[in-house]
Amino acid sequence: TQKVPLPVVALTETERKRYLSTLSGWKFVNDGKRDVIQKSFLFEDFNEAFGFMTRVAMQAEKMDHHPEWFNVYDKVDITLSTHECNGLSLRDMELAKVIEIQLGKDKA
Numbered sequence: 001t002q003k004v005p006l007p008v009v010a011l012t013e014t015e016r017k018r019y020l021s022t023l024s025g026w027k028f029v030n031d032g033k034r035d036v037i038q039k040s041f042l043f044e045d046f047n048e049a050f051g052f053m054t055r056v057a058m059q060a061e062k063m064d065h066h067p068e069w070f071n072v073y074d075k076v077d078i079t080l081s082t083h084e085c086n087g088l089s090l091r092d093m094e095l096a097k098v099i100e101i102q103l104g105k106d107k108a
């Protein structure tokens, strides 16, 4: 089966709010240049944080949609946005979902 990439068109405000209501802790932010969603994650230590980043990175690469992230020891701040529409697309919502599923597995 052929995998069809999700479109890079900007979500409407209604769509954005509907998707965000299904994603716990992800906040909509306009950083002055573009619309993004952000969430901060806290782990037990660096090993847990970086393990999570590694597992997310491999899935993000498969999706050809990649997180912007900042890690210090046990903390990972993630920002998602889509360059092509200078804002939020379905791809960001899909990657956020993948991240949440990975978090569930890691914290289990």
Ligand code: H2B
Binding pocket: 064, 065, 066, 067, 068, 080, 081, 082, 083, 084
């Ligand atoms: N990741 C994210 N988060 N946003 C993008 O717009 C994006 C990406 N674009 N990964 C992709 C790669 C694009 O640059 C390549 C050429 O498909």
